[in-house]
Amino acid sequence: xxxxxxxxxxxxxxxxxxxxxxxxxxxxxxxxxxxxxxxxxxxxxxxxxxxxxxxxxxxxxxxxxxxxxxxxxxxxxxxxxxxxxxxxxxxxxxxxxxxxxxxxxxxxxxxxxxxxxxxxxxxxxxxxxxxxxxxxxxxxxxxxxxxxxxxxxxxxxxxxxxxxxxxxxxxxxxxxxxxxxxxxxxxxxxxxxxxxxxxxxxxxxxxxxxxxxxxxxxxxxxxxxxxxxxxxxxxxxxxxxxxxxxxxxxxxxxxxxxxxxxxxxxxxxxxxxxxxxxxxxxxxxxxxxxxxxxxxxxxxxx
Numbered sequence: 001x002x003x004x005x006x007x008x009x010x011x012x013x014x015x016x017x018x019x020x021x022x023x024x025x026x027x028x029x030x031x032x033x034x035x036x037x038x039x040x041x042x043x044x045x046x047x048x049x050x051x052x053x054x055x056x057x058x059x060x061x062x063x064x065x066x067x068x069x070x071x072x073x074x075x076x077x078x079x080x081x082x083x084x085x086x087x088x089x090x091x092x093x094x095x096x097x098x099x100x101x102x103x104x105x106x107x108x109x110x111x112x113x114x115x116x117x118x119x120x121x122x123x124x125x126x127x128x129x130x131x132x133x134x135x136x137x138x139x140x141x142x143x144x145x146x147x148x149x150x151x152x153x154x155x156x157x158x159x160x161x162x163x164x165x166x167x168x169x170x171x172x173x174x175x176x177x178x179x180x181x182x183x184x185x186x187x188x189x190x191x192x193x194x195x196x197x198x199x200x201x202x203x204x205x206x207x208x209x210x211x212x213x214x215x216x217x218x219x220x221x222x223x224x225x226x227x228x229x230x231x232x233x234x235x236x237x238x239x240x241x242x243x244x245x246x247x248x249x250x251x252x253x254x255x256x257x258x259x260x261x262x263x264x265x266x267x268x269x270x271x272x273x274x275x276x277x278x279x280x281x282x283x284x285x286x287x288x289x290x291x292x293x294x295x296x297x298x299x300x301x302x
Contacts, residue, residue, distance in 0.1 A: 002067045002116070005145040006100070009060035012141040013131040014122050016052040018246065020302055022126050028247045029230050030130040030137070033206060033269035034111055035262070036166065037075035039298045041115035044072040044092045044158045049300045051119025052129040054141070056112045059103040061141070063114075065095045069149065070117040076109025076168060076270055090160045109168035109270040118150035134207060134247050168270040171197075174243075175282035176233065176258040185235075185257055189216040193257060197276045198241065204273055206247040211277070215239025218255050225253040231260040233279075243268065261287050263294060 005012075015038075018031020032038040032055055042051050054061075059078035073080050073089045080087050081102045087093060089112075095101070103112055122129045123138070131138030185193070193216050203210035216239050228234070232244040234254035243260060244252070245268075260268070261282050268277070294300070 002069065002149040003063045003065060003147040005062075005141050005143055005147070006064055007060065007062040007102075007143060008141040008145075009056060009058055009103070011057040012061050013055055013133075014052050014120055014138065014141075014147075015055045015130045016119075016128055017050045017300075018130050019126050019128045023227070023229075023250050025126075026250050027126060028132055028135060028249065030128060030132045030135075031246050032113065032130075033246055034075055034113070034266045036266040037111070037113050037270075038115075039294075039300070040090065040160055040164065041072045041074040041113045042119070043298055044074075044090075044160060045070055045115055045117045046158065047115060047117065047119055049298050051115065052122060053116075053120065054114040054147075056103050056114065057110060058106050059112070062100060062102045063147075065099040065101065066097055067149075068094070068096050070094055071101075072115045073112060074115075075112040077107040078109075078112045079104035079107060080112065090165050092158060106272075110272060111269055116149045121148040121150065132247050166267070166270070171276045171278075172264075172267045172271065173278050173280055174264045174268065175261040175287070176279045177261060177282055177284060177287060178258045179232070179256045181255050182257055184219050184255055185216065186219060189218070190257075192216050193241075194279055194281070197278055200271055200273050200275045200277065202273045206245055208245050208248055209243040209268060210236075211241045211243070213240060223253060223255055225251050228252040228256070229259060231262060231265050232256045233258050233260060245269075261290075263290060 015032045018029045019027055072092050083100050125137050196213050198211035198213040201210045201212050234242045234256050236254050
């Protein structure tokens, strides 16, 4: 064992890139909510792109280090400290046996990520270490849990240019790729969708994010349940959007106006209720270009 949980928040879990090949079996994609912060955390330590990290939601977590190793903390500013003193985020750090790592109250963002050199060595279930509480795969961290990782002596961490550190206090624009049901919404309803500010409600978790605003209508009122994907924007019976996130089920019966570009969903993962968001259309070729650039930099392969 390499870390022991002293105190855990209401939701701290082990996550990696997720279960990308099990949708056909009815399983959620799972995995980290903020791909940007997660990928940088592993990159700073020269880890593999899919190494497991701890996703800490809203702070309140304490871990004791049981070996000398290297870590990186990215994502939300949850007042990360080492031995009670503020510590660097978005930067590789060397920690020693007996050090106490803690995350307190959220100052900016929602989810922080703790990566360790070599990744956390937890049980692999259905090709992933990711915990999905809705599907009873794994459990959240609780006091006394022991987490293993490998021992490394070499300094292998990197530095992140400040321009890649996001500002989680800004209102955001989510770029949308139209789905095949896009034209089931009238031009007037599509205009209403794209020309208003929606607000994130309290119904916002790893399964999905409900928005409030002016409702829109669909030409066809009923449809058969069908496969759904991460980032899909369903329009529920009240005319308001639900953005499907990592632990969403694999089928659903609401019409979908489009799918949020995957890299923009990292921004949504760090926004609290009452944050305003807008949607704008995105060209598929631009999405492919940005996705390819991101994957090549972080050496992501599915």
